Amino acid sequence: MTVISATDLVKRYGEVAAVDGVSFEVAPGESFGLLGPNGAGKSTTMRMVGAVSTRTAGELTVLGLDPDEFGPEIRARLGVVPQQDNLDNELRVRENLLTYGRYFGLPRRLIAERADELLEFAQLADRGDAKVDELSGGMKRRLTIARALINEPRILLLDEPTTGLDPQARHILWDRLFRLKEQGTTLLLTTHYMDEAEQLCDRLVVVDHGRIMAEGSPAALIRQYSTREVLEVRFGSERNAAAAAALADVGDRLEVLPDRVLVYADDGEAALVEVTARGLQPLTSLVRRSSLEDVFLRLTGRSLIE
Amino acid sequence: MSSEDRLELRRAAVRPRAFGAWYVTEHHVRIWRRYLGVNVATAIGTPFMFLLAFGIGLGLLVNANAGPGGVDGVSYLVFIAPALIATSAVTIASDEFSYPVMQGLKWNPIYIGMHATPITARQVVDGLVLFVALRVTATTFVYFLIMAAFGGVPAASGVLTVPVATFTALAFGTPLFAYAATLREDRGQFAVVQRVLVLPLTLFSGTLFPLEQLPAFLQPIGWLSPLWHGAELGRVVGYGAERPLWLTAVHLAFLVVLALAGWRLAVRVMRGRLDA
Numbered sequence: 322m323t324v325i326s327a328t329d330l331v332k333r334y335g336e337v338a339a340v341d342g343v344s345f346e347v348a349p350g351e352s353f354g355l356l357g358p359n360g361a362g363k364s365t366t367m368r369m370v371g372a373v374s375t376r377t378a379g380e381l382t383v384l385g386l387d388p389d390e391f392g393p394e395i396r397a398r399l400g401v402v403p404q405q406d407n408l409d410n411e412l413r414v415r416e417n418l419l420t421y422g423r424y425f426g427l428p429r430r431l432i433a434e435r436a437d438e439l440l441e442f443a444q445l446a447d448r449g450d451a452k453v454d455e456l457s458g459g460m461k462r463r464l465t466i467a468r469a470l471i472n473e474p475r476i477l478l479l480d481e482p483t484t485g486l487d488p489q490a491r492h493i494l495w496d497r498l499f500r501l502k503e504q505g506t507t508l509l510l511t512t513h514y515m516d517e518a519e520q521l522c523d524r525l526v527v528v529d530h531g532r533i534m535a536e537g538s539p540a541a542l543i544r545q546y547s548t549r550e551v552l553e554v555r556f557g558s559e560r561n562a563a564a565a566a567a568l569a570d571v572g573d574r575l576e577v578l579p580d581r582v583l584v585y586a587d588d589g590e591a592a593l594v595e596v597t598a599r600g601l602q603p604l605t606s607l608v609r610r611s612s613l614e615d616v617f618l619r620l621t622g623r624s625l626i627e
Numbered sequence: 628m629s630s631e632d633r634l635e636l637r638r639a640a641v642r643p644r645a646f647g648a649w650y651v652t653e654h655h656v657r658i659w660r661r662y663l664g665v666n667v668a669t670a671i672g673t674p675f676m677f678l679l680a681f682g683i684g685l686g687l688l689v690n691a692n693a694g695p696g697g698v699d700g701v702s703y704l705v706f707i708a709p710a711l712i713a714t715s716a717v718t719i720a721s722d723e724f725s726y727p728v729m730q731g732l733k734w735n736p737i738y739i740g741m742h743a744t745p746i747t748a749r750q751v752v753d754g755l756v757l758f759v760a761l762r763v764t765a766t767t768f769v770y771f772l773i774m775a776a777f778g779g780v781p782a783a784s785g786v787l788t789v790p791v792a793t794f795t796a797l798a799f800g801t802p803l804f805a806y807a808a809t810l811r812e813d814r815g816q817f818a819v820v821q822r823v824l825v826l827p828l829t830l831f832s833g834t835l836f837p838l839e840q841l842p843a844f845l846q847p848i849g850w851l852s853p854l855w856h857g858a859e860l861g862r863v864v865g866y867g868a869e870r871p872l873w874l875t876a877v878h879l880a881f882l883v884v885l886a887l888a889g890w891r892l893a894v895r896v897m898r899g900r901l902d903a
Contacts, residue, residue, distance in 0.1 A: 368903075373742055375902055384636050393647075393745035397639035407740035411658045420657060423650045424744035426642025472744075 330379035339365040341531035352508040354522035362531035363511035400469030404480040415449035425472040439467035459490025479510040515613035534620040547611035550589035554603035555581045643745035651754020670766045674773040708779030709861025710834035716792035720800030723759045725817040728807035748898040767792040787864035795857025798882040801889025808896040856881045
């Protein structure tokens with residue numbers, strides 16, 4: 322049983338394939354992520370699932386329905402949080418929820434009740450009469466999420482939900498999303514932040530150039546594509562390459578970045594001992610656990626955020 | 628998913644499929660209400676301004692020179708009143724179908740927000756057209772009342788100048804809507820539309836003087852202008868101007884065809900913009 326099922330999904334703009342044969346399935350109540358850099362085809366995939374972009378090829382069902390035929394029916398059961406805020410700046414905060422609720426054909430009384438509950442949920446109860454322009458970025462995003470919940474959606478689509486927010490605003494938002502997840506709402510989200518993916522996703526696909534590079538839970542992906550720990554050493558930008566040559570057989574694998582050398586090893590401290598034993602003195606060193614960033618680096622040879 | 632669930636999902640958009648355009652109209656009305664004071668003041672102030680300038684100011688001069696026959700057999704105010712009503716309708720349409728369209732797609736993309744709900748691209752278009760039709764009808768009705776109070780619309784059928792003006796507004800407005808929906812960048816296109824389209828049309832569409840008074844080579848501007856067709860149709864209903872029946876039919880057909888063609892085109896363009 323799945324709520325979203327995509328098979329060999331393709332979206333082409335002229336010669337360019339923004340999405341180039343993507344397949345995945347999402348189960349009810351699952352929190353599923355599309356992780357990849359900007360331009361990987363995440364948002365395009367999202368828009369096809371959201372029934373606002375017609376696929377070029379492949380199969381897609383959302384809640385068992387084909388978006389080509391049942392766009393309005395699918396959208397009636399989705400909540401959408403787009404990357405670019407599209408709240409109505411000419412209306413007040415609460416009014417934004419009221420007008421939006423009408424688009425689902427809901428009775429005004431029900432919308433008004435839900436609007437008050439959702440403002441509470443979004444921690445905006447005291448800002449109902451404020452102008453949208455007066456809200457901070459994080460508040461606007463919370464209002465957009467509240468708006469997306471007005472129809473009690475079965476699936477919530479979140480496109481880069483915390484991009485552009487400061488750390489504190491991100492944590493507040495994650496907390497809200499985590500509550501939804503606990504309540505059993507199915508989440509489909511795109512992100513290029515590995516920490517966001519690790520916090521929110523039960524399962525995710527790593528996407529690059531419109532294709533899926535890997536699929537699994539964050540922990541499983543890290544196990545499969547990386548070591549338990551990573552040692553980060555800096556020797557100064559000119560000396561990193563030379564030092565890396567001397568470290569070739571330390572740890573399982575090396576990754577040489579412009580500003581540092583990553584040594585993949587299950588025991589990072591032991592690797593650091595080995596580095597100093599070879600007479601190399603790093604300017605700084607850091608042992609950390611592997612993350613999805615390392616998975617991405619391994620799969621594509623590039624980092625997530627350029 | 629159970630079969631019951633499947634059925635429920637298929638019925639999820641029954642109301643939006645039926646009334647979606649109206650929900651979009653509601654949204655526009657709500658925004659319009661935010662500027663209620665300005666909107667009402669303009670709706671009442673504009674006709675008085677034109678009444679003063681043309682009906683009384685210019686009118687005295689024209690009536691004195693036109694002789695006992697007047698213009699087209701009536702006083703100057705009666706001659707221009709239906710045209711002024713139609714012109715005010717076109718002005719509203721040119722406001723509503725220009726910047727707000729680009730705003731809804733780009734600067735504050737509320738159309739994209741609407742389309743993320745069960746609302747279709749067609750309903751986004753229909754809802755705005757319906758709103759503009761309502762707004763134009765309400766405003767020109769006020770205009771009509773004021774003109775009529777000063778004897779500008781003597782015929783019993785005078786109130787029909789209002790629907791005529793609404794048709795004129797849509798005939799001019801829906802093609803503009805379609806054009807506005809194609810724009811991705813603001814390079815001053817709407818200012819150009821104002822200057823090279825709206826302003827000349829207002830002046831050379833047989834609004835303030837009969838089209839026949841223009842040199843023959845300029846008269847085709849009028850024939851292509853929705854405003855000329857609207858003003859002439861307005862005169863027929865406004866003071867019973869004597870025009871051949873076929874010409875009146877042409878006026879009506881021109882307005883209806885242009886309004887519907889622009890409307891269809893706007894739906895097509897908007898589909899391309901919202902489903903990409």
